[in-house]
Amino acid sequence: MAKTWQEKFNSNNPSVVKIIDKKFADLPEGTKMFIATPKLIDTYINHIPKGIEVDIKRMRKDLAAEHNAENSCPVTTSIFLRIVSEVAFEEYEKGEKLEKITPFWRVINVKMPIAKKLSCGVDFINMQRKKEELS
Numbered sequence: 001m002a003k004t005w006q007e008k009f010n011s012n013n014p015s016v017v018k019i020i021d022k023k024f025a026d027l028p029e030g031t032k033m034f035i036a037t038p039k040l041i042d043t044y045i046n047h048i049p050k051g052i053e054v055d056i057k058r059m060r061k062d063l064a065a066e067h068n069a070e071n072s073c074p075v076t077t078s079i080f081l082r083i084v085s086e087v088a089f090e091e092y093e094k095g096e097k098l099e100k101i102t103p104f105w106r107v108i109n110v111k112m113p114i115a116k117k118l119s120c121g122v123d124f125i126n127m128q129r130k131k132e133e134l135s
Helices: 005-009 038-046 056-066 074-093 113-117 121-131
Strands: 016-019 032-035
Touching (some): 005 074, 038 056, 038 074, 056 074, 074 113, 113 121
Antiparallel strands (some): 016 032
């Protein structure tokens, strides 16, 4: 049976810093790469002030800097961003107030491929971004 978004979010896998031995995505060989966790991504997003947008590349750099690395893994960061977004939207659907869920729309815009995959749909993201006057 597949894990739920909440189970994936609550995974006990630790964050890791490693030096990659070959080019990976946008990272050159020898990069000190940080692999976050869904909870670290969630904490980061919850510290983004209302009305401020942070793109995923900046988030990756910021998270890496906090953990003495050069950059964060683009693949796991995207996966964990989706997990955080799905958990937040599930909480909203269960009746949690919008102000109490993780504001994933401050990182995800409707032009990003991940936006089309989320169960909330692009209209929800677009509506929240408009409320905060994000581009």
